[in-house]
Amino acid sequence: MSAKAEERPASVQLFPELPETVPSLKWYRVLIFLAAASLFYPLDIFLPLAEMPFSMIFQFFTPGSLSLLAIIFCLMDFERLVMLLSGQRLFSCCLLSLFLIAATHFLLQTGYSFEILCLLLSWISIPLFCCLNRELFVRCLPFWLIFLWCLNLLQGLLQLWGGCEFSGLPSNRNWQAALLLVSTPLLIYFLFFVLRMRLRLGKILTLSILALPLGLSLFLFWRCESRGGWLALGVCGVLAGFFFAGKYIKQFFGIMVLIGFIFAGWMLVRGSDSLAQKIAEDVRVPLWEGTIGLIADHPLIGVGQASFESEFATYRSGEYFMRRVAAARTNNPHNHFLYIAASFGLIGFFAWGILLLYPLCLFWQRRSEFRKKPLMVLFFFAFLALLTHGMFDLVLDEWPTNIAALLLLGFFWGEAWPIPNQAGLEIHEKPFFFRPRWIFPAFLLFALCGMLFCTAAGSYYYRNGLLCSEVLRDKAAAACFFEKSIGFSKQARPVYSAFTNASQGLDNPFLALRYARILREETPCRNFGHNNGFTGYNLGGLNRHREALPYLAKEVANFPIGICGWYNLFINQMVLGMRADAEESRKAMLACLKIKGLTEEDLALVLKNPEFDLHPWEIPSDSRKTHE
Structure with missing residues (x-):
């Protein structure tokens, strides 16, 4: 065979050539990491083959443990990590800012475990690992x-x-x-x-x-009925036109302006009322307004990612709870930048903005060079689609798109801040057990193994508890499983489930108040669902009405148009002889009933089924007639 026949043109290569200096050990690190990223919800992979309720409750890896794995692998590549951080000062300052903010929250906040610290660092650890190994991740x-x-x-x-x-x-x-x-x-x-x-x-x-695969993807995408997905597709389509327009960019810009005017005119003539109605029904506007208020009150370093749900509870307005998709819990404002600003403050927001936007702008500026690298172009538009969608949803915070986004970001970090030339570097080898690339990672590896065991065992018992509680209706067995789950991992969700099961399922106020204390003092979630309302209710059941008062006040602050919360506060104030305050609470309760289209005759129905408090439109009409 001739030499010409043996050579393959660069244009038909699937991947760029690997550097000759890549050690084989790095392959195992990348493959192990991607395998771990697939094991967030092991049972969910087998869900199509069998009916497995609560399959996404059982976990093996979490964002925190995956972040710790990335940190271990980065430290095992210690020399290149030092070269990167010492050679790129802007990059290092941004990473250091986010690290210090995360460490501050870990040291000062209540209930922040080592796993939560790793969760806070996942925004930088996972992309950094990809940046150090981009030549392998690209494959x-x-x-x-x-x-x-x-x-x-x-x-x-x-x-x-x-x-x-x-x-x-x-x-x-x-x-x-x-x-x-x-x-x-x-x-x-x-x-x-x-x-x-x-x-x-x-x-x-x-x-x-x-x-065939394209048609299947389009069919699934259409069935998703995702407005954020269509918006991301449209934004990427328009930017792809500008990306490849070349010398025809002015003509393409003119076409886009013309299409924009036509669309705006059509919306004014035909779709303005429909658009206004959709905006009025959407939950995002009140969520964004509340998040801006939270940022204004905590501008420097934010409230901490794990504390966002707890701190944001009091910033939800009554307008939010009038939306049909309103929820008792809100752990994300459905906007990535607002979420980062609230969690890490404006300092972290600006640092993250540089890490996020500077590489993308640099890539766009060098687009003529990257047009010859189709894989990098696909990575760019994939990340752009996730970023666009992340402005309106949780795709940058939920598996698997959160991991994909962080890994894609790592590629662009490598382009914007490459590792300096290694030619002049002198590495002085030390005995094996004294090398920094092995000492600290060895300790972290033990911590990772313990973290994985606690996650798997805790989620296993938690899933069994939910099966007993929701499917088998065996509240006593559920309580045993919840207790075992909390013994392995004091996560807010299992503790809250044990709390509500003890309060409503077992009618055991002493056990319920024990879980309420754990939730307040040993997790970052002082406000989690209706925990304050349940705490006040159980204290009232033990005739500790004075102690119940502040919890019931927090409940109505977190749920300003909650009928049940105002009713319980009214009853508690009546028992304490606070007649004037009780009358104000009663007026607030009647106002909430009126806002939700209910009357005082419907109160017993709502108290019997608190779900109707959040979603009054789900009350069957025959139930109201029967009650009347």
Whole structure:
């Protein structure tokens, strides 16, 4: 065979050439990390094959433990890590700012465990690990995303076939749409390369084969009915036009302006009322307003990511609870930048903004160079789609799109802040047990093993407790499992489930108040769901009405139009002889009934089923007639 035949043009290479200095050990680190990233919810992978209630409760890895794994692998690459941080000062200052803010929250906040510290550091540890190993991740990440695409396809089709909730692998329609936007282009690119460049198939046959996965993805994407997904697709489509327009960029800009005017005119004539109605019904505007208020009250370093839900509870307005999709818990404002600003303060917000936007702007500025690197272009638009969608949803905070986004960001960190030349570096080897690349990682590895064991055992017992409580209706058995779960890991959700089970299922106020204390003092969540209302209710049941008063006051502050909260506060104040305050609480309760289209005759129905308090439109009309 001639030398010309043996050479493959660079334009048909799937991946760039690997540097000759990449040690084989690094492959194992990358593969182990991606395998760990797939094991967030092990049972969910087998969900299409069997009915497994609460499959996403059982966890193995969490964002905190995956972050710790990334930190261990970064420290094992100690020399290159030092070169990167010492050679890129702006990059290092931004990382240091976020690290110090996370460490401050860990030291000062109540209930912040080592796992929560790792969670706070996940925003920098996971991209940093990818940045240090980008030449390997560029080969592995596409196949990981294709693997997720296959799992999502299997689950999505079986859910449609079985008439189940169409949530796909991520367990949510919006997050599934984001996953499809990220993984489908990489799948099409890989298949095109194999079919066209390797198998040498004809154009028509290649396009016919590619039509199948593309059609399936479009079908699933359409069934997701995700407005955020369509918006992200539109933004990426427009920017892709500018990216590849070249010398025709002025003509393309004119076309986009014309389309924009036509769309604006159509909305003014036909769709203005519909658009205004959708905005009025959406939960995001009151959430964003409340988050801005939270940021204004904690501008410097924020409230801490793990404390956001607890601190934000009092910033939700009554307007929010009038939305049909309002929830008792709010752990994210549905906007990534507001979430970062509230969690890490304005200092962390500016540091994260530099780490996030500077590499993207630099990539866009050098777009003529990157047009010859199709894989990097796909990574760019995949991350852009996630970032756009993340302005309106939780795709940057929920598995698997959160991990995909952080890994994609690591590629652009490597482009914007490359590791300086290693030629002049002198490495003085020390005995094995005295090398910094092994000492600290060895201790962290033991911590990781303990963290994984506690997560798996705690979530296993928690899932069993939910099965006993929700499916088997065995509250006593559920209490035993919840207690075992809390023994392994004091997470807010298991503690709250044990709390409500003891309060409502077992009618055991002493046990319920014990869990209430654990939730307040040993987790970051002083406000979690209706924990204040349940605490006040149980204290009142023990005739400790004076102690119950501040908890009931917190309940109505967290749920300003909550009928049950105002009713319990009214009863408590009446028992204490606070007639004037009780009358004010009664007026507030009647006002809440009126706001929700109910009357005082409906009060007993709401008290019997508190779910109707949050969603009064779900009250069956025949139930109201029967009650009347």
